[in-house]
Amino acid sequence: MDDELPFAKGDFVRVDGINAVVVGNEEDENIPHDHIAVFFGSEFAKRESEGGEGNGNPVVWIIPIDVCEDGLEPEYKEED
Secondary structure, eight states: OOOOOSSOTTOEEEETTEEEEEEEETTSTTOOTTEEEEEOOOOOOOOGGGTOOOOOOOOEEEEEGGGEEEOOOOOOOOOO
């Protein structure tokens, strides 16, 4: 039996066509077997340095592994 987890923390995955990043797996407390925790990203917010309030707490979803597909390669950009 292969005990290797299909997705590691930091991997990009796709869930129903939406990109997400794996932030937890069954090796972590409170993540059930055959599930992972994913972060879909935050809603757009104005930076504090620009007079905004930034973002609130990140929302992390615990979902079954079998609804995930391998993610797309990220596009890297640099801040100006």
